[in-house]
Amino acid sequence: MKDSQPTRWATTAELTIATPEGVLFRLPLAGPASRLYAMVLDIAIVLGTVNGVGLLVYRIFAKAPGYGVMVITLAEFAIGFAYGALLEGFWNGQTIGKRLFHLRVIDQSGLPLRIEQAWVRNLMRVFDALPFAYLVGGLSALSNPLMQRFGDRVAGTLVVRQTPLVAPGEESWTRQKYNSFMDYPTIAMKLRRAATPELASLVQDALRRRNELASYARREIYRELATYLQCEVSPFPDELVEMLSDEHYLINTAGVLFGDQRLSRVHR
Amino acid sequence: MILDLERFQTQAGPRWSSLESLLVAIEGRPDRRLNPMEAEQLQELYAQAAVDLNRVAHGALAPELRQYLERLVARAYAELHYVPPTRSELWQPRRWLRIFTLFPETFRRQSRYFALAVLITVLGCALGGLAVRYDPAAVDVLLPANYLRNPVQRVHEEEQGKNQDRHSTQSEAAFSAQLIRHNIEVAMLAAALGVTFGIGTALLLFENGVLLGAVAVRYTQQGFGLFMSAWLLPHGVFEIPSILIAGQAGFYLARVLLRRREDRDVRQSMREWLVLIAGTAMMLVWAGVMEAFFSQHHEPVLPYWFKVAVGGAELALLTVYLLLIGRRKTDAQADNRLPAENK
Numbered sequence: 001m002k003d004s005q006p007t008r009w010a011t012t013a014e015l016t017i018a019t020p021e022g023v024l025f026r027l028p029l030a031g032p033a034s035r036l037y038a039m040v041l042d043i044a045i046v047l048g049t050v051n052g053v054g055l056l057v058y059r060i061f062a063k064a065p066g067y068g069v070m071v072i073t074l075a076e077f078a079i080g081f082a083y084g085a086l087l088e089g090f091w092n093g094q095t096i097g098k099r100l101f102h103l104r105v106i107d108q109s110g111l112p113l114r115i116e117q118a119w120v121r122n123l124m125r126v127f128d129a130l131p132f133a134y135l136v137g138g139l140s141a142l143s144n145p146l147m148q149r150f151g152d153r154v155a156g157t158l159v160v161r162q163t164p165l166v167a168p169g170e171e172s173w174t175r176q177k178y179n180s181f182m183d184y185p186t187i188a189m190k191l192r193r194a195a196t197p198e199l200a201s202l203v204q205d206a207l208r209r210r211n212e213l214a215s216y217a218r219r220e221i222y223r224e225l226a227t228y229l230q231c232e233v234s235p236f237p238d239e240l241v242e243m244l245s246d247e248h249y250l251i252n253t254a255g256v257l258f259g260d261q262r263l264s265r266v267h268r
Numbered sequence: 269m270i271l272d273l274e275r276f277q278t279q280a281g282p283r284w285s286s287l288e289s290l291l292v293a294i295e296g297r298p299d300r301r302l303n304p305m306e307a308e309q310l311q312e313l314y315a316q317a318a319v320d321l322n323r324v325a326h327g328a329l330a331p332e333l334r335q336y337l338e339r340l341v342a343r344a345y346a347e348l349h350y351v352p353p354t355r356s357e358l359w360q361p362r363r364w365l366r367i368f369t370l371f372p373e374t375f376r377r378q379s380r381y382f383a384l385a386v387l388i389t390v391l392g393c394a395l396g397g398l399a400v401r402y403d404p405a406a407v408d409v410l411l412p413a414n415y416l417r418n419p420v421q422r423v424h425e426e427e428q429g430k431n432q433d434r435h436s437t438q439s440e441a442a443f444s445a446q447l448i449r450h451n452i453e454v455a456m457l458a459a460a461l462g463v464t465f466g467i468g469t470a471l472l473l474f475e476n477g478v479l480l481g482a483v484a485v486r487y488t489q490q491g492f493g494l495f496m497s498a499w500l501l502p503h504g505v506f507e508i509p510s511i512l513i514a515g516q517a518g519f520y521l522a523r524v525l526l527r528r529r530e531d532r533d534v535r536q537s538m539r540e541w542l543v544l545i546a547g548t549a550m551m552l553v554w555a556g557v558m559e560a561f562f563s564q565h566h567e568p569v570l571p572y573w574f575k576v577a578v579g580g581a582e583l584a585l586l587t588v589y590l591l592l593i594g595r596r597k598t599d600a601q602a603d604n605r606l607p608a609e610n611k
Contacts, residue, residue, distance in 0.1 A: 019345055023318040024325070025338040066438020073445035077452070092295055110342060111350045112300065120538050123545060126453060127460035150463050154521065156534055165336045197331045204331075258273070 015146060015158065017110045027110065029147050030103045030159040032138060039134070041097035046083050050076045081122055089118035104162045108146065117155040124151030179255040180240055188256045191234035199233070200257045203250055210247075222246035229253055277333070280320050284340060287313040291343050300352045307348075314344035371547030373594040374540050375513065378520050385515030388470050389508075392477020397485040399478075410482040419487045423495050426566050437561075444560030451507060451552045455514035459545050462521025469518030476511060498572035501579025503559035505586065510551040517544035551586075558582075 014026045054072045061068035087095045093105040093113050105121070107113050128137025128149045137149035146158045181188050195203075206221055213221065226246040230236065241249065290310055294300055302310065321337040375382065399406035454472075461468030487496040524537045562570075562578070 017342070017345075019349075021315075021318070023321070023341060023345065025321065025342045025345070027338075027342055064438050066436070066440075066442045069442035070445035073442070073449055077449045106346070111346050114535065116535060116539050116542060119542055123456055123542075124460050124463070126456045127463060150460075154463055154525065155538065162339075165332075165339050197334075201331045 015108075015110075015160070019110075025110075027106075028161040030161050032141050032147065034101050034103060034161070035141070035159055036138075038095070038097035038101040038103050041100065042083065042095050045096055046080055049083075050079055053079075081125075084122040084125075085115075085119045088113065088122070089115035093118075098159075102161060102163045103159050105152075105157050105159050108148075108152075108156050108158050113155075113157050117157050120155035121151035121157050124149075124154055127151070179252050180244070181236060181252040181256050184236055184240075187234050187236055191229070191253065191256055194233045195257055203229075203254050203257065207247075207250055207254055219246070222250055226250060226253075273333070276320075276323070280316075283313060283316055284320075284337070287317055287340060287344060291340075291347060294347050295343070300347065300350065302347070310344060310348060314341065314348055317341050317344060367543065367546055367550075369594040370543050371550070372590045372592075374543045375516070375547065375590050378516060378540065378544070381519040381523070382512060382516040384519050385469075385473055385512045388473045388515070389477035389480070389512060392474040393481030393484070394477075396478035396481030396483075398481075400482045400485045401489070407482075407486065410478060411486060419490050419492045419496075423492050426495075426499075426564075440560040440564070444556045447559050448553050448556030451510070451556060452549050455511055455548045455552060456545060458511060458514035459517035459521065459541065459548070462518035462541075463525065464522075465526065466519050466522035469515050469522070473511070473515045480508070494572050494576070495566070497579070498566070498570075498575035499563055502563045502575055502582065503555045505579050505583040506551045506555035506558065509586065509590075510548045510555065513544055513551070514548045517541050517548070520544065 014028050016024065016026050018024050050072070053075050054068075057071045057075070058065070058068045061071070084095055088098075088105050091099075094103070098104060105113050105118070107117065125137075128134055128140070128151050130136045134149075137151065140149045140153070141147045144153070146152075148158055152158055181191075203225060206225055210218060223246045226249040229249070230241060244252070287310075290306065290313065294302060294306070294310075317337060317340050321334070321341050324334045324337055396410055399410060458469050458472050461472060484496065487493060521541050524534075524541070528534065563575070566572075
């Protein structure tokens with residue numbers, strides 16, 4: 001591989017790209033289920049278009065149905081392949097189905113795909129669709145860390161998830177006036193160091209979904225999370241914890257994790 | 269490094285928004301081209317966002333902000349490093365018409381894979397022909413369709429015009445479309461099976477060859493050699509070479525995949541594969557038209573010698589097209605376009 005090319009590696013869910021300038025970023029890969037839904041929608045669109053064209057052609061060739069059959073047979077075939085290739089090639093790597101399901105086809109180096117690649121991956125469908133219902137393509141995607149079907153492997157492309165994101169806003173727990181955990185800066189620092197991004201996201205999600213959870217489920221989840229944090233991650237003094245509900249414990253934890261990262265409030 | 273997220277987001281937020289607006293504008297253009305001012309602005313905002321991402325990744329527990337910045341940096345990286353095709357490449361009809369010269373040029377450049385496809389088909393033909401010639405029991409296995417097993421009945425029916433219902437112009441048109449579609453699908457499969465490292469392509473060509481050899485020997489054995497030639501040649505001289513060229517594309521793909529790590533220009537390699545398929549499809553359109561509108565007419569409507577002569581003329585034209593078109597270019601020019609694997 002040339003020096004100017006990006007290096008990449010993949011886990012089951014994402015592709016990490018390290019650019020020649022030393023920038024590292026991850027792209028979330030699309031799973032087989034969302035790709036299947038997008039494909040079913042695209043097939044429905046193609047069939048709808050072909051039938052629409054068919055009705056029109058049969059009206060035009062009402063007195064000569066043989067020509068109607070000819071036009072339909074060829075149009076169905078051409079639209080079936082050209083739909084994916086042209087839309088993906090000229091519309092940011094997306095068909096209508098892919099756009100609705102927030103999927104996008106890109107080059108496996110992280111760049112937009114080219115029109116040739118779009119044609120290659122769509123023509124290879126004749127192989128991926130074998131023996132029925134895209135079994136070959138599906139098995140290929142499931143067995144590949146980049147989740148590529150054979151068409152993607154040949155064209156050097158992959159399908160990524162592209163859900164629209166906005167810059168995260170401020171959460172209520174970052175604006176707490178008083179957080180009793182900050183009175184114990186050593187333990188708070190230990191909590192921040194020990195918490196993995198996954199654990200931090202879990203706490204954040206549990207608090208955000210407070211009102212979506214049934215009360216018994218919320219009680220149970222908050223209790224388990226708080227017990228885990230207290231016993232396994234960073235034990236705050238019992239006299240403090242006894243005064244707090246599980247929910248308050250998690251709010252304080254989120255305040256430590258996501259609040260002012262300098263812990264300056266401890267000294268206020 | 270510990271980051272004051274609140275202040276960081278307040279300070280950097282406007283430049284992330286600028287980058288996002290710029291990206292939305294660029295991504296909305298079909299050719300994705302940047303003017304020099306935009307390129308400079310994009311480069312600057314990308315570099316800043318990359319630094320911001322680095323700070324968040326190492327200095328703060330902010331999974332959502334990190335995800336947002338990663339997405340932004342990925343999009344900016346893609347736009348900065350992508351070389352879009354020029355407008356003329358996409359929209360000039362002359363460029364699309366170049367396929368008529370690109371196809372024979374590519375065919376000749378990759379002729380060794382065509383030779384391999386011919387060899388495998390000829391082996392299949394020999395096996396099919398010999399089996400039918402020396403083992404009568406093989407006829408039922410190799411030629412399952414009754415009209416292939418019993419030429420006498422078929423020739424009689426055709427010459428008596430018993431299939432006249434198929435010979436109206438309209439039904440011929442519908443028949444030709446079905447033939448074109450079916451044949452292009454088979455050709456595309458032969459080309460795509462190259463992904464099995466050529467094994468699938470070889471099996472498909474071999475099977476095709478066996479059937480061809482068996483039919484040829486069966487009809488010739490029973491004294492219908494001229495009928496068969498007149499029946500098959502007008503469309504077969506395009507149909508059989510096109511399947512061979514599809515096989516050529518399949519073997520070429522197998523070679524490209526086997527040598528992908530060494531190949532410095534994958535894009536060019538795949539373009540050659542696409543050109544071969546496009547050429548095959550063009551040939552099969554002609555073959556489908558000839559098969560439906562010409563091949564199905566027999567004596568006394570069309571004399572057999574005339575049909576054979578038409579087939580011969582087509583073959584001569586095809587040979588001239590594949591071997592001579594585009595030859596005027598100098599060797600140096602041709603060398604420049606060679607994919608890396610052939611250098």
